[in-house]
Amino acid sequence: MAPRFTRLLRDSRLALFTMLGVLAVIWAVQVANWLDDYRLSYEYGMSSGRLDELPDMFTMPLLHFGWDHIQANSWPLFAFGFLSAYRGVKRFLLATLLIVVAGGLTVWLFERPDAVTAGASGLVYGYFGYVVLRGIFDRNLVDTTIGVVVGALYSYLLLGVLPSAQGVSWLGHLGxxxxxxxxxxxLRDRAPKAAAAPTPAPAGPAGPGSALLRELDDLGI
Incomplete structure (x- = not known):
């Protein structure tokens, strides 16, 4: 088995367990929040304009306002989170920090003062954007293909970053x-691509799928 494919399997397994752990934490917090009549969401959700509220950007993604709220966020959070993490959890954690800070600051700066924002949807939108563009910046054809498919299938999510979006924190989504x-x-891959040793191949015109086949061959697929 090719070393790159072995590493990909290892990182994918770690990404799976990481996202299952994230969901377990969010659902455990939801149970405690529900038992406390959602006071945690109002106390540790994000409000704008006050300096003492800034640390709440790190608790905001863990809190929700109801079972429908957390159920709506859980599946896309797991799917986009896994796709963000399967190439390496370290980079994923750094991306998560950027997403949390960007979303929190956007809400803190621009949301109206009487609103309290909570929920993991900011992470969902962040992972979505990360997955769509990562392959392009990494010059990785497999990830670029995944990004194109994800962007095409879930392009409707972009409606949620418009001010006309009703009943949701469009600022949290946008941030x-x-x-x-x-x-x-x-966090793009800045390492220069190593030149692969030439391998014999049957003569013939290179089709549009030849680059993808080379990527898959590198992974041992």
Whole structure:
């Protein structure tokens, strides 16, 4: 088995366990929050304008306002989070920090003072943006293909960053998306691509899938 493919399997397994752990924490917090009549969301959710509220940007993604709220966030959080993490959890954690800070600052700076914002949807939008652009900045054809597919299938999510979005924190969504896009650029793979040794191949025209086949061959697939 090719070393790169072995490493990919290892990182994918770690990404799976990481996201299962994240969901377990969020759901455990939800149970405690529900038992406390959602006081945690109002106390540790994000409000704008006050310096003492800034640390709440780190608790805001863990809190929700109801079971429908957390259920709506859980599946896309797991899916986009896994796709963000399967190439390496260290980079994923740095991307998560950027997304949390960008989303929190956007809410803190621009949300109305009487609003309290909570929920993991900022992370969802951040991971979405990260997945869509990461492959392009890394010059990785497999990740670029994944990004194109994800962007095409879930392009409707972009409606949630518009001010016309009703009943949601569009500012939290917008800030998270900006953090994810910025993370894809700032955390891009800067290592020069090693020149592969030439291998014999049957003569013939290179088709549009030849680059993808080379990527898969490098991974041992």
């Amino acid at each position: 998270g998306l900006i953090g994810g896009l910025a993370g894809a650029w700032l």
